[in-house]
Amino acid sequence: MASTLLDQLQRPLRDLRISVTDRCNFRCTYCMPKEIFGHGYDFLPKEEVLTFEEIARLARVFVELGTEKLRLTGGEPTLRRELHRLVAELAAIRGVHDLTLTTNGSRLVEEARNLRNAGLQRLTVSVDALDDTTFRAMNDVRFPVHRVLRGIEAAREAGFAPIKINMVVKRGVNEDQIVPMARHFRGLDCVLRFIEYMDVGNTNGWQMADVVPAAEIVARINEAFPLEPLTPNYRGEVARRYRYRDGESEIGVISSVTQPFCGDCTRARLSADGRLFTCLFASTGVDLRTPLRAGAGDKEIAALISSVWRQREDRYSEIRSSETATQPKAEMSLLGG
Numbered sequence: 001m002a003s004t005l006l007d008q009l010q011r012p013l014r015d016l017r018i019s020v021t022d023r024c025n026f027r028c029t030y031c032m033p034k035e036i037f038g039h040g041y042d043f044l045p046k047e048e049v050l051t052f053e054e055i056a057r058l059a060r061v062f063v064e065l066g067t068e069k070l071r072l073t074g075g076e077p078t079l080r081r082e083l084h085r086l087v088a089e090l091a092a093i094r095g096v097h098d099l100t101l102t103t104n105g106s107r108l109v110e111e112a113r114n115l116r117n118a119g120l121q122r123l124t125v126s127v128d129a130l131d132d133t134t135f136r137a138m139n140d141v142r143f144p145v146h147r148v149l150r151g152i153e154a155a156r157e158a159g160f161a162p163i164k165i166n167m168v169v170k171r172g173v174n175e176d177q178i179v180p181m182a183r184h185f186r187g188l189d190c191v192l193r194f195i196e197y198m199d200v201g202n203t204n205g206w207q208m209a210d211v212v213p214a215a216e217i218v219a220r221i222n223e224a225f226p227l228e229p230l231t232p233n234y235r236g237e238v239a240r241r242y243r244y245r246d247g248e249s250e251i252g253v254i255s256s257v258t259q260p261f262c263g264d265c266t267r268a269r270l271s272a273d274g275r276l277f278t279c280l281f282a283s284t285g286v287d288l289r290t291p292l293r294a295g296a297g298d299k300e301i302a303a304l305i306s307s308v309w310r311q312r313e314d315r316y317s318e319i320r321s322s323e324t325a326t327q328p329k330a331e332m333s334l335l336g337g
Helices: 052-064 083-089 108-118 132-139 145-158 175-185 214-224 289-293 296-310
Strands: 014-018 070-075 098-103 124-125 163-169 190-196 227-231 241-243 248-256 268-271 275-277
Touching: 014 052, 014 227, 052 296, 070 083, 070 163, 070 190, 083 098, 083 108, 083 190, 083 268, 108 124, 108 145, 124 145, 163 175, 163 227, 175 190, 175 214, 214 227, 214 241, 214 248, 248 289
Parallel strands: 014 070, 014 268, 070 098, 098 124, 124 163, 163 190, 190 248
Antiparallel strands: 227 241, 241 248, 268 275
16 A cells, blocks of 8 residues: 655655535524525535445545545535445445544434444534533524434444544634633543634635634633643544543544644545535635546546645644635535544
């Protein structure tokens, strides 16, 4: 297996995030605000979305180029029918060391066991508040938090452990939930991760004043539950990790805004319509679907991916400014988080 594919900053291609759909049943205000993604929004037609077979084939090519970790995202990936079939295909690829999925948890009661049985290894669930009023306001479809918590329980019963819990923190919206979230998930075989509100896409109205810095998040938790820092598990790990001093598990903070980690970013993203993006904040992606459907062989696809990665210079979060924040960028719902 190739292991020397490096970009311009000597970063290897180790992680591939695969968006299986651009659709979602939530309208979270920081990702798919209802004002933009309303009833008349033009989502991708079925024929433009990669099939499971096409995704699996591209994944195999990425793995041959050194990718070790695959993460399924969306939109909301569990909206894709028979997602477990794709999981089974990806799990069978030799060289995949980590196969995981990010979900809003709304369908885990129905899907967790099927996904686990198909070979999914890990699970990340988005939970932005325990307070039901806040949670409903943030997902903006009035989905109750207790149904997501029940989904997490179903996932634990299916054998997922530990489960990662992602909380996007936005000033004036849910920062009062930081400590309650930490209290709730301590000792539940869950790893809670707090994510700074980011300027992904151009529809969420991002401004710096809405960001709760990671340092403030850690300080709030440390005051209630003393913390100590942990060393990274691997190069490219996005979360800065801390453990509770009493041994009741750990937390992480993802500080793309105030403490960028571009220098160690090893992630590529495959959009639902088959475009390769080399940064979460990219404006455009390289079309892999067209050559794939035109009959290109695996070597040709690999050469195209390699060419794109070798030219990669992305370090958006390190150079973020008021000007870059307003530049056109792909929406998170298309290319995954």
